[in-house]
Amino acid sequence: MLLVEEADYNLLGRDLIVALGINLIVRNSQIMVSIYKLTREDEDKINPKVWHTGKEAGKLVMEPISIEIERPEDPIRIRQYPIPLEGRRGLKPIIEDLIRKGILEPLKKPDGSYRLVQDLREVNKRTRSRYPVVPNPYTLLSKVPPQHQWFSVVDLKDAFWACPLAKESRDIFAFEWEDPKTGRKQQLRSTKLPQGFTESPNLFGQALEKILQAFSTPPRIQIIQYVDDLLLSGEDEVEVREATIKLLNFLGEKGLRVSKGKLQFVEPEVKYPGHLISKGSRRLSPERIAGILSLPPPPSKREIRKLLGLLGYCRLRIERYTQTVKFLYEKLTEGHNKKWTKEDDDKLEKLKLKLASIPALSLPSLEKPFHLYVNVEKGVAHGVLVQEWGGVKRPVAYLSKMLDPVSHGWPVCIQAIAATAILLEESRNLTFGGKLIVCTPHAVRNELNQKDEKWLTDSRILKYEAILIDSDDLTLEVLLTTEAAIRTKERRWIHASKIKGPVDEPKEWTITSEPGDTKLTLKRGLGGNELGRPKWSKKHTQDHT
Known part of the structure; x- marks a missing residue:
């Protein structure tokens, strides 16, 4: 086999590589080999109906989902956007396929006339939201035990379309379709939970969580769900393999379909979701980092909010995150005439450099104590949550929060109380009640015991006492910083x-x-x-x- 990095295709041996499911990854001038591990023997143990073939959609046996909208007596009247002929020709086979699968159905009034077209974005605005139960991606991966070294990722294909909609809710998602060949206009409506609907991830997540309660998870296997992606992990390769096959058969019996091409089957490192997970470590995928680094300077406040949303996904990995992105929040509060400056460009480039050098974070272990190092500077609480592995303290997360405006006028030693309490509460999302040792350059517990009413109100004192004093699993230590x-x-x-x-x-x-x-x-x-x-x-x- 001959590998030429600059070539689009390496022809010598390529057919055999593709047939064997081998991926060659060039990283740091080294070749990494990734082999698709789902063997013929494994496939023989898996019910073939679980695989997505494109011929039929999944179908869950469940109570049809009802959608409630505000002011149902006031129809949402949005004119159908014009679609060019070429676009309608491209959509025609997709529409026909969805009708054939029962995901869409024709819609008419009893008198034969067509209903008004509805825009899904307007439906999202009027929908009565339910309490979200979608896991927080920031803390989700903290549930993966650090000793687990084998992983599988199951990607459910068109999962939302497996959930039936109640008949009284189908009209909400009606739209107009004009056949490019006959010119006939027709109203169609969704019979399944539609993609693009703001409540779809939450509703499907609840349905899948209820289904998984009936799955008998092996004792040494961990299963984590994020919307329609499932992560299995364990210490033993054979156990993870058997559990993955068992889960695939279970999902197929329940009416769900899995993308065979996206299945990550018993690997030492997997991508989930947007992270690379391996034994005791998690880091952002190169694709996600590259996507953020390639973003141009935001031309508007709307683009600044989008950028902050992307950066917020990485906040646990960026040291002093709050202080670093503060200039972006300040741009949102400035007047409309304020433009993006050269100084803003420099700050954005420094932020990108931080992203490019993001370290891998350690997966937390509840069997070991956590150390939280806290400091406060210019009204911003900074901290790093670490655990010791092999005699070395490894970061689990970088934490930072802006203090409220009232506390900005306090002495630094009093600000340290607020900073410690804020970051302690943030770290609870990652420690899950484990033993926590908080180290600060200030004697915060002693300061709090003084009950300095000049700076702290009774309500604040009670709040901070509940967090910093009345916690049995908390130890406070005074630690000198490297600048002292x-x-x-x-x-x-x-x-x-x-x-x-x-x-x-x-x-x-x-x-x-x-x-x-x-x-x-x-x-x-x-x-x-x-x-x-x-x-x-x-x-x-x-x-x-």
Whole structure:
């Protein structure tokens, strides 16, 4: 076989490679081989009706779904957009295929006249939304045990069309179709849950979740659902293979169809959803990163919101995310005459560079304690959630949140209370009640015990106490940052970069940005073992290294 990177096709040996289902991936001047592992022996164990063939649509045996809209007595009257002849010719076989499969059906009034056309976007605006149960993609992958090393991904084909619509709800999705050959106009309506409907992911997700409750998941196998994509994981390759085959047969019996070409069958690394998942690690797929990096500067506020939506998908992976994208939020609050500047271009390029160098994050383990390092700077709470693996602390997520406007006027030591509480609540979505050790450069619990009513209202004190004091699984530690220096009565100035991990609380110690600057001195209280209230000192040290 001959491989030429610059060539569109590598002809020598290509037919055999395709026949064997082998993918060759060139990465960092190295060739990676990916082999389609669904063997003939495996296929013989799978009911063939689960595969999507294009001849028929899936069909779930379930109660038809009813859709409620606001002001049903007021019809949604939207004129049908004109479709050119060439476009109608291309759509004709698709429309006919959907009618043949029963996904669409002709619609007429009892008197034979046609109904008014309805725009699906207008239907979305008028639909009474149900409580969303679609999993949060930011925290979904945290449920994958880090010791799992074999994965399968099952992609359900045209899953929404497997859910029947109640007859009284079908008229909501009516539209007009003109046959390009005969010129005959006809009203069609959907009999199944339509694609593009804002409630479809939520409604199908609930239906699939209910169906999966009847599936007997093997003890050492984890199944995660995100809308119509299923991820199976386990430690043993054979167990994952058997569980995947069992799940495919179960889905086929329930009336769902699976895309055979998109099936990722028992792989050490899989893509799900938009992430590359492997043992103990998850990272954004190169395609998703490349898509964001290729975006041009947003010309309007609408495009800025789209960009923020894409970046928000990566927020757990971007250190100091809130501070980094702050300029984009500021552009949204500016007047209409404000234009995109060269300075904005530079900030966007720096943001893209951060995206290009995003590290792989560790999958959280509930069997190990979490460490949350928190700091506050310019009214923004920054933090990193880590766990120790092999003696090295690996990041699980980068967290950042803007403090509310009221807390911007507080002293930094009081802001640290709010920052710690905010990021602690954020981290709960990833720790799932596991033991958490919070490390900050401030004695936040001691500050909170002072009940400083000058800055904190009673409601805030109660809120922060519930989060920071009344948590049995929480440990608070004072940690020196790498920018600080420490002095005690027993030692001279020592830069914090030489100090590893939390330090024991001394009788007296001082934090300063640099030796010689204004210092923050903390002393033990006279009546107890806790550190007293921090006091600012204007003294300059002369004794330092």
